[in-house]
Amino acid sequence: MSNTTEPTPAQLLEQLEALKQRVAQLESGRKDQLSIAVVSGDLDKVLAAFVISIAAAAMDTQVKLFFSFWSLAALRDARKKAKGKDFISKMFGMMLPKGTGQLKLSNMNMAGMGPMMIKHLMRKQNVMSLEQMLKEAAELGIEITVCEMSAGLMGFRKEEFIDYPNLRMAGAATFVAEAGESSMQLFI
Amino acid sequence: MTQEELNALTVAKSVDARGTACPGPLLEAKKAIGGVGANEVMEVLSADEGTKVDIPKWCTKQGHEFLGTIEENGYFKIYLRKK
Numbered sequence: 001m002s003n004t005t006e007p008t009p010a011q012l013l014e015q016l017e018a019l020k021q022r023v024a025q026l027e028s029g030r031k032d033q034l035s036i037a038v039v040s041g042d043l044d045k046v047l048a049a050f051v052i053s054i055a056a057a058a059m060d061t062q063v064k065l066f067f068s069f070w071s072l073a074a075l076r077d078a079r080k081k082a083k084g085k086d087f088i089s090k091m092f093g094m095m096l097p098k099g100t101g102q103l104k105l106s107n108m109n110m111a112g113m114g115p116m117m118i119k120h121l122m123r124k125q126n127v128m129s130l131e132q133m134l135k136e137a138a139e140l141g142i143e144i145t146v147c148e149m150s151a152g153l154m155g156f157r158k159e160e161f162i163d164y165p166n167l168r169m170a171g172a173a174t175f176v177a178e179a180g181e182s183s184m185q186l187f188i
Numbered sequence: 189m190t191q192e193e194l195n196a197l198t199v200a201k202s203v204d205a206r207g208t209a210c211p212g213p214l215l216e217a218k219k220a221i222g223g224v225g226a227n228e229v230m231e232v233l234s235a236d237e238g239t240k241v242d243i244p245k246w247c248t249k250q251g252h253e254f255l256g257t258i259e260e261n262g263y264f265k266i267y268l269r270k271k
Binding site for chain 1: 207208209210211212214215217218235242246249250
């Protein structure tokens with residue numbers, strides 16, 4: 001007498017087929033990828049974005065940063081200039097921080113005293129500077145996408161941004177599409 | 189693993205990350221692990237208390253075996269086996 005609880009080969013094949021389908025679904029789902037929309041241009045918030053990104057990249061998670069609005073100031077290269085800007089664009093250029101070195105703190109900025117103190121503490125406690133973090137991020141293959149629309153609003157040109165290997169200009173749809181594939185999405 | 193067992197391990201690679209704070213030690217570990225052979229032991233020295241918690245998480249994600257931590261005077265010795 002055969003044991004009735006023993007599955008037949010046909011049943012096993014059926015189960016195998018169901019499992020294959022499930023695995024295929026999971027594989028086409030979310031990737032081991034982190035997408036961050038970086039909108040704030042404050043030193044503390046940009047730092048947070050890079051600390052999290054570098055930790056993720058150290059865990060072999062693909063990292064994609066989408067820089068928009070105030071955060072663009074952090075990507076400006078202090079040594080670069082763009083010609084042929086209109087009056088408003090020039091004003092924006094003058095009033096916004098020119099690169100990581102000029103970013104303000106969201107709290108306790110105290111006319112620049114705050115960032116000086118934080119940078120001093122960071123050095124003292126061996127925390128990488130934002131400039132070092134950018135360098136590490138580049139080496140880790142962290143991608144930076146600059147929001148073309150906000151760059152346009154503020155009159156920033158691509159040639160004014162830092163030399164970064166994985167920097168490109170794109171629109172919000174790029175962020176949405178990539179964030180949809182990511183297992184983690186953050187907004188800073 | 190007990191402290192004695194950890195101390196008795198043959199360390200294939202030691203990473204001194206005491207000169208860097210979060211996320212530095214993790215980054216140093218990532219950079220160094222490539223030079224370690226399968227089933228070999230890597231040691232990470234860190235003065236950053238968070239690393240003690242972060243490295244086990246990193247191991248779980250990367251599939252390495254976390255072996256344990258020895259607390260020294262002012263820093264930690266963290267052990268893992270590469271898989």
